[in-house]
Amino acid sequence: MKHLPTEPYKGVRDFYPEDMAVQQHIFNTWSRTAESFGFERYDASVLEPSEIYKSKGAENEEMVNEQTYTFTDRGDREVTLRPEMTPTVARMIAGKSKELAFPVRWYSIPNLFRYERTQRGRVREHWQLNCDIFGSNDIVADIEIIALAYQTLINFGAQPEMFEIRVNDRREMKEFYESLGISDEEIITKITRLNDRFHKIDRSLYLAELRQITPDSADAILAHLEESSQSENEVTRGLNAVGINNVKIDRSLARGFDYYTGTIFEFFDTDPSNNRSMLGGGRYDNLTGLFTSEAVSGVGFGMGDVTMRDFLDTHGLLPAKKAGAQVIVILTEERFNIDGEKVAMKLRGVGVPTLVDISTKKLGKKVAAADHSGAGYILVVGEDEVSRGEYVLKNLADGTEMSGTLEDLAQGLAV
RNA sequence: GCGACUAUAGUUUAGUGGUAAAACUCAGGUUUGUGGAUCCUGUGUCGAGAGUUCGAUUCUCUCUAGUCGCCCCA
Numbered sequence: 464m465k466h467l468p469t470e471p472y473k474g475v476r477d478f479y480p481e482d483m484a485v486q487q488h489i490f491n492t493w494s495r496t497a498e499s500f501g502f503e504r505y506d507a508s509v510l511e512p513s514e515i516y517k518s519k520g521a522e523n524e525e526m527v528n529e530q531t532y533t534f535t536d537r538g539d540r541e542v543t544l545r546p547e548m549t550p551t552v553a554r555m556i557a558g559k560s561k562e563l564a565f566p567v568r569w570y571s572i573p574n575l576f577r578y579e580r581t582q583r584g585r586v587r588e589h590w591q592l593n594c595d596i597f598g599s600n601d602i603v604a605d606i607e608i609i610a611l612a613y614q615t616l617i618n619f620g621a622q623p624e625m626f627e628i629r630v631n632d633r634r635e636m637k638e639f640y641e642s643l644g645i646s647d648e649e650i651i652t653k654i655t656r657l658n659d660r661f662h663k664i665d666r667s668l669y670l671a672e673l674r675q676i677t678p679d680s681a682d683a684i685l686a687h688l689e690e691s692s693q694s695e696n697e698v699t700r701g702l703n704a705v706g707i708n709n710v711k712i713d714r715s716l717a718r719g720f721d722y723y724t725g726t727i728f729e730f731f732d733t734d735p736s737n738n739r740s741m742l743g744g745g746r747y748d749n750l751t752g753l754f755t756s757e758a759v760s761g762v763g764f765g766m767g768d769v770t771m772r773d774f775l776d777t778h779g780l781l782p783a784k785k786a787g788a789q790v791i792v793i794l795t796e797e798r799f800n801i802d803g804e805k806v807a808m809k810l811r812g813v814g815v816p817t818l819v820d821i822s823t824k825k826l827g828k829k830v831a832a833a834d835h836s837g838a839g840y841i842l843v844v845g846e847d848e849v850s851r852g853e854y855v856l857k858n859l860a861d862g863t864e865m866s867g868t869l870e871d872l873a874q875g876l877a878v
Numbered sequence: 879g880c881g882a883c884u885a886u887a888g889u890u891u892a893g894u895g896g897u898a899a900a901a902c903u904c905a906g907g908u909u910u911g912u913g914g915a916u917c918c919u920g921u922g923u924c925g926a927g928a929g930u931u932c933g934a935u936u937c938u939c940u941c942u943a944g945u946c947g948c949c950c951c952a
Contacts, residue, residue: 526952529950530951580949583946585951719952795912826911828909847911857913
């Protein structure tokens with residue numbers, strides 16, 4: 464018989480226990496940090512009506528058709544597996560726009576799906592921390608959201624030198640282009656698209672292409688762009704004031720062609736082997752326009768688990784392997800297995816994670832396996848222990864033993 | 879959508895136009911109630927199909943899968 468492949472579907476991942484341990488560490492750090500800033504968690508289904516992704520024009524329609532998982536359900540509704548969280552949360556905010564006490568701080572860790580060509584750091588399914596402040600037009604909201612992203616990396620154990628925050632502002636850029644007499648959206652889009660490649664291509668090539676778009680203003684745009692790392696704005700000054708200094712203005716920063724209307728930012732890994740954007744976000748006006756005439760603004764960011772994992776791996780910040788149980792109960796013979804479960808139930812009852820080794824290995828192998836698993840203690844159950852009602856708890860790290868009734872031992876281990 | 883590279887044991891890799899290796903992992907034994915050791919044992923249609931050849935895992939072609947880039951990146 465021909466068997467099915469054991470590989471997961473293209474572009475998605477299996478989480479074996481050791482992978483899941485890392486995943487939990489990432490999720491825990493994400494939510495702990497967001498909640499330390501007073502953010503509240505929300506979530507929604509992975510299924511959304513396709514139109515909430517399409518309704519931003521032909522460009523979006525094309526994106527949805529080519530880069531999402533979209534299908535028609537049995538009721539002839541067009542459905543999409545959510546590729547991003549922002550339209551969903553915009554829908555939810557709009558639904559309650561009259562009863563929410565703005566500003567609100569919300570976060571979520573959604574599973575997102577994109578039909579893409581896979582490559583390093585890009586898969587078809589990932590998890591993303593999404594943090595947003597809705598309903599505040601104060602620049603301090605922009606500063607706080609960047610500070611939250613910064614603190615998240617710090618809480619993973621990162622040093623500020625390991626990454627760099629690049630900030631730009633859509634409105635400032637628009638004003639700058641207008642000061643040069645450029646107001647044509649199409650031209651600005653072309654310039655922005657080229658700017659996005661600024662760090663990837665040669666300076667002379669950049670200038671040559673820029674001259675093709677806008678011959679008269681090319682030199683001024685290049686100069687403006689090159690001096691940006693020397694300059695500052697309200698956001699960078701605010702970040703410096705709260706002790707965040709690995710930040711600079713980068714006027715080449717583009718962030719695609721999404722809904723951002725003000726501040727935009729990205730965090731870059733400074734390690735050359737992982738030199739890529741780790742997270743990004745920005746400010747948008749009237750996020751809720753699709754759903755209601757109540758205009759609600761927002762500022763937020765998204766940070767993926769895949770890029771986070773790459774970052775932690777690159778900088779040696781992945782956590783050490785964690786044990787599945789603190790105590791492993793070992794039986795000398797199979798006939799004691801129920802006695803073993805009784806012992807385990809006692810320990811679990813006082814909050815000690817306990818498992819019973821029900822394998823058929825020999826005693827020595829079981830001890831070795833327990834040690835290998837990272838458990839803290841073993842407790843052997845056999846003829847003597849059951850008849851006497853006294854047990855020996857052995858600490859695997861230092862070899863010390865503690866003996867007594869189950870009650871005594873449970874007391875000693877209780878958390 | 880375009881391009882490059884790769885495919886050998888569970889994993890990571892060596893290797894050869896003439897019957898395929900190592901390390902690690904795992905399982906069992908060495909060891910009848912106590913430690914990551916030692917030693918022994920175990921597992922492969924060399925990605926699939928076709929061609930060249932006396933003979934192909936090795937060379938050629940096609941396909942498939944994966945990786946990495948470009949494009950795009952909400």
